[in-house]
Amino acid sequence: MTEKDRLWLGVLAALMTGVLFWASRDTSPFGPLVLIAPIPWLVYALPARSVWVVAVLSFVAGTVGRLGLILTYISVIPLAALLLWVVFLPLSFMAVVLLTRWLYRPDAPWLALLAYPVFSTASEFLFNLASPHGIFGSLGYALTDFLPLMQAASVGGVAALTFIGSLIPMAAALFIIAPRSWKSTALLAGLPLLAAVVFGATRLMHGYDREMVVALAAIDATQNDDVRDEATAVQNAQAYAALIDGFADKKPDFVVLPEKSVIRKPGWRDAGASVREAAERNGMSVVSGLNETLADGQHANVAELYRPAQPPRRYLKRKLIPGLEWEFITGADSLVAGNIGVAICKDMDFPALIRDYGRQGVELLLVPAWDFRADARLHSRMAVMRGVENGFAVARAGANGMLTVSDAYGRILAEQPTSSDRAVVMNATVGLQAGRTLYSRIGDAFGWLTVVGATLLIVSRFRFLSTKRVDGRSPQPS
Numbered sequence: 001m002t003e004k005d006r007l008w009l010g011v012l013a014a015l016m017t018g019v020l021f022w023a024s025r026d027t028s029p030f031g032p033l034v035l036i037a038p039i040p041w042l043v044y045a046l047p048a049r050s051v052w053v054v055a056v057l058s059f060v061a062g063t064v065g066r067l068g069l070i071l072t073y074i075s076v077i078p079l080a081a082l083l084l085w086v087v088f089l090p091l092s093f094m095a096v097v098l099l100t101r102w103l104y105r106p107d108a109p110w111l112a113l114l115a116y117p118v119f120s121t122a123s124e125f126l127f128n129l130a131s132p133h134g135i136f137g138s139l140g141y142a143l144t145d146f147l148p149l150m151q152a153a154s155v156g157g158v159a160a161l162t163f164i165g166s167l168i169p170m171a172a173a174l175f176i177i178a179p180r181s182w183k184s185t186a187l188l189a190g191l192p193l194l195a196a197v198v199f200g201a202t203r204l205m206h207g208y209d210r211e212m213v214v215a216l217a218a219i220d221a222t223q224n225d226d227v228r229d230e231a232t233a234v235q236n237a238q239a240y241a242a243l244i245d246g247f248a249d250k251k252p253d254f255v256v257l258p259e260k261s262v263i264r265k266p267g268w269r270d271a272g273a274s275v276r277e278a279a280e281r282n283g284m285s286v287v288s289g290l291n292e293t294l295a296d297g298q299h300a301n302v303a304e305l306y307r308p309a310q311p312p313r314r315y316l317k318r319k320l321i322p323g324l325e326w327e328f329i330t331g332a333d334s335l336v337a338g339n340i341g342v343a344i345c346k347d348m349d350f351p352a353l354i355r356d357y358g359r360q361g362v363e364l365l366l367v368p369a370w371d372f373r374a375d376a377r378l379h380s381r382m383a384v385m386r387g388v389e390n391g392f393a394v395a396r397a398g399a400n401g402m403l404t405v406s407d408a409y410g411r412i413l414a415e416q417p418t419s420s421d422r423a424v425v426m427n428a429t430v431g432l433q434a435g436r437t438l439y440s441r442i443g444d445a446f447g448w449l450t451v452v453g454a455t456l457l458i459v460s461r462f463r464f465l466s467t468k469r470v471d472g473r474s475p476q477p478s
Contacts (some may be wrong), residue, residue, distance in 0.1 A: 004306045007292040010044050014057035017041035018064025023304060026069040027378050031142035035168045037065070038116075042173035045097050046104045046112060059095040060427030069137060070220030074375045078323035089137070092123045097328075099454075103461055106471030109178040110188055113367050115457055117166035125159050127448035128331065132322045134349035139165050144381045148200030150410045154437040155199075157351055163450065164196060204409055208431030210363060214395040215252035216403040217243040217425045218261075218418040223370065223399045225291055233263040237271035238290070241278035243425055248249070248282045250427050255279070258399035259289035259301065259317075259345050259370040266295055272304060279306040287342055289368030295381075299328045303342050303368050305335065315336065320355060336360045339432070341392070345369035347466040348383045348396075351444070360388025363432040365394050371401025378419065382402040384412070388474045391437040408433045 018311045020037035041061050045054045050134045064087050074082060082287060096119040104112040105217040120139070126136045139163030145151050147187055154158040171189035174375070175182055185355040212219045223238040240257055262271050272290055279286040301317035316331025334356050341362035348367060357365055365387065371379050379394060384406040387394040391408045398418070405428040414428035 003223050009011050009254055010048065010053055010057050013044040014244070014358055015042040015064065016062040018061040018067075021065025022067045025065060025139060026137055026141075027072045027375050031145055034139060034142035034165050035210055036172070038166075038169045039173050041097070041175075041455040042116070042170065043176050046101050046173070047106075047177055048101075051098070051101075054101060055094055055098060057092045058094035062093030065225040066090065066137075072372065076095050076324070076372055080323075083145060085137075088127070092127060096120050097122055098472070099458070101363060103457060106178060107151050107329070109181045110184055111457070113167075113170055113185055113188055114453075116170040118450050118453045118457060120166040121159050121163045121447065122450040124162055125444070125450060134319065135351055136349045138162055139380065141381055144251075144384060144410065147204060147410055150385075151200035151203040152196050154387055154391065154439050156205065157439050157444055157449065158385055159444065159447040160196075163446075164193065168193070170475070206409070206433065208436045210364075210432050212253040212432060213246045213250065213427065213429050214364075214405060215250060215255045215367075215425065215427045216257075216397040216405070217255065217394060217423065218258050218399045218403060219243075219423045220400050220418050220420045223258065224263075227263045228411055230265075231267040233265070233271045234269055234274065235273040236361075238356045239263045239423070241274040243423060244278040244284065246285060247284065247427070248426065251283075252284060252427060253421065253437045254340070254364075254366055255286040255397065256366050256395050257286065257288045257368060259303075259368040259398045260291040261368070261399065262288055262290045262293040266293060267443075275314065276304075276306045280308055283308050285365045287368060289344065294329075301325065301328045301344060303344050303366075303367075305342055307336060307337075313342075315344065317347060319344055319346040319350050334360065336362055339363040339434075341365045342346065343367050345371075345379075345398070348379075348386050349388060350461055351386065354386045355390060355414065355440055355443060358392065358436055361434070361436070362390070362392050363434060364430065365392050367394060367396040369396055369398035369401065370400045370447065373400050376427045377402030380415070387435065390440045391433060391435060392430055395428075405430050407431050429447075 010389045017038050017040050020033050024033035024037055048054050048245055057394050069231050089237040099119050100112050100116040103115045124138055135158055138158045140158040143161045143165055149164055167189055174185045219239055244255055251274050264272050275288045287303055289306050290302040292302050294300060303315040314334035319329040321327050341357040343365060367383055380402045383396045387406055387408055388410045393407045396404045403416045403426045406412050413430055414426055416424055416426045
């Protein structure tokens, strides 16, 4: 059978991989499919003779695989940022496949077994370091429903999950195209996976040191950055104050309201006072999100922490959405009060920023947020991942999205979608765990390790080719 005759197989394999990635990554709901998504394409691409066919179809598979991301944000993200995703992410997948194919040798399949997860993780890690969207879109988020595997994030961050999520399908592909090496493939892939599962299962057996009760509330109908009259701003804040009053019999330790749920402007009655007074009269601690217009016309995306008989504490959002929050000033500092921390929505996309809370001993992070509905589950799970990485529980109130409470091990303790036509409230008892994780101590060491590993693999391949030439033997075609 000629290469031309088999081209249709390549097209089919690329489309299968692309569709499976589309169904499992980013805003798509079927995360476990990520563990089989690349198998059809890897089985075709590694032994294929034409590098150009592999390159083009890899780009096609990569593009189809990110359609969930593209279709979700096409109407809200600036075109320049969207083009970066449309072009660079498929190019990155193409480069990973070509490099893996370049290293693949039938007599040493372990090179490809190592290469695909290393290159996948390293390229994603480096891209995320430079991206204004942080670690948004990482493959590892597709594994958040696998709690034992998810615990690897407490050691290596989401990069560890991306590595695992790439290692499993690469091993499966090698079982198909290099069946004679199945023992070495099973050993080299099985040992780290077994270690990850045992570690995760052991970690999940840990108990809690203490418990707190948290309450979350969202009124999507009042979420509006463009409130132009004082009466509406005060009325919206009073609606949240009424919800706080409704929690009085539950006596939660903390109440969390969404990002920018209260509008504050110079010369207007302080709408935030309604929420603060409700917190005071009920003896509750409340975190409220505010869109505050400053005297110079700039805006501040603020979370204010109200505690009985204490002055309010303010936190300014530090990571703003490019193109959508240009008018907001940027915050600079974490807000930590004892074992409680406060962050806002997009901040949770940046592990290095959130790691500061883990280092300061935070046990519960309170997060006002505002989603785009279609990305509600993804963004909530990204926040859950930050909790696993750093060993703290997360209470996230996402307007136009999800109210979510998770513990330090990634268990979803309570969750409710918000509604456009009614207020949604939720109570949850959350267990807290003291102590820092390894990830909060060593940071992105695993991500950098994959970058070093990728470099060494490339150097070793060049040395192999150089040795072949010196010995007078032709290197294998790539």
